[in-house]
Amino acid sequence: MAGWDRLRMATRARIGLGRAGDALALRDVLAFQMAHAAARDAVHAALELEALAADLAPLAFVAVHSAAPDRATYLRRPDLGRRLPPEEAAKLPAGEHDIAFILADGLSATAVQRHAPALLRAALARLRPYRVAPLVVARQARVALGDAIGAALGARLCVMLIGERPGLSVADSLGVYVTYAPRPGRADAERNCISNIHGQGGLGYEVAADKLAWLAREALTRQLTGVGLKEEMTPLLPG
Template identity: 45%
Template sequence: MSEIDKHPAFNALRRLTPARLRLDPEGGPATLESVLDFQLSHAKARDAIWKPVDWEAVEAGIGGAEVIRVHSRAEDRGVYIRRPDLGRRLRERDADTLPEGPFDAVIVLADGLSADAVNTNSAEVMTGLVGAFSDLKLGPIVLAEQGRVGIGDEIGERMGAKLVVMVIGERPGLSLTTSLGAYLTINPRVGTPDSSRNCVSNIHNSGGLSAEKAVAKIDWLVRHALKLGVTGVGLKDNSDKILIE
């Protein structure tokens, strides 16, 4: 008999939180059911972190936009996990392949900590952003392998971008592995502190921010950032108000 059947009064409680409630007054060791469910969730999160992004499919999903592929200085996943500093810098031979702008904005897509997120959710976000920025002087889309948020700074700086939008796979949790985050940085330069960025997180289709809403939010932030010349703590996100109006 499952826990849920034993104590029907608890069913209402389970709906109040995504936490893995036991709620069994008889106690005892964790049930095999819950142990295996936990292991499966953890295994999926680990796989999402360690498996590679299918960059060909991602590139195809973006449609006709011009794409440049680059790699960070972290040669593989193991180095990437250990050395965040290397994930923030471009491999030297890739740095010269980037066109010098100037551009109003450059969009970078990086694997970050979740291949799942990039494989599953990036196409809709990327095509949405390209569409939203059709009136801007937009550089080619840069796909950065083994990239951290900071690699967008070096890419944006080299391409003479006024602003860089970094879309990146977020660290998977046990309940969700497909969440993307987007980071906006004005006047990107190597070593830009995180306090100078705006972040739109939790972009996914499982109860998070939908691609459509995320694009609208990012678009609002980009327009205001370009107008005010600022991102980070100096740029307050009031996009929700605007979106409702």
């Protein structure tokens, strides 16, 4: 096996590309254009609520919307994606909940559509002893929108499953953000993140759910998340 072939097996990065004269080979140019188109499509895609409801059944959800009225505004104004309008907050039933799960389109509704239902089910199976708030689906949402949603629900812990920024290797990568005592104004340093969850060599649902369940239990026990909570799970690989 050639050296470049061996390296390509270890990464999805475009390395050691061939040439046709003084240019890239046509197959590599077309593959790059296809990946770029997939990333653009993921950024602009809308979350299909009916399809998501079918995939989540029998689980029901409350749908809310950030202060960004449409996708174009959402992409230009990140600050609006972090705000929950009062009329949207009024849809959320307040209570005494341990964990609030939020499914948010983020920058890849495609990732949420494909991966969030399976990951959510796996996580719920591991967190049955806890009081879970009604499921929320948020559109035109940034990560910080979960703080306002979690606070409105009265949840001790907010878990947001959100589409990550697409790249030229993966356009449907899902991320998870865990925040203890959610409220508007929380900083990113006060969250824990699990990223790169997808079906193309990324983190699998079961492993991601194990990590999420560990973080949730420790966060509720220690009453913190972020830089003060370091993952201490048993390593997935020997050594």
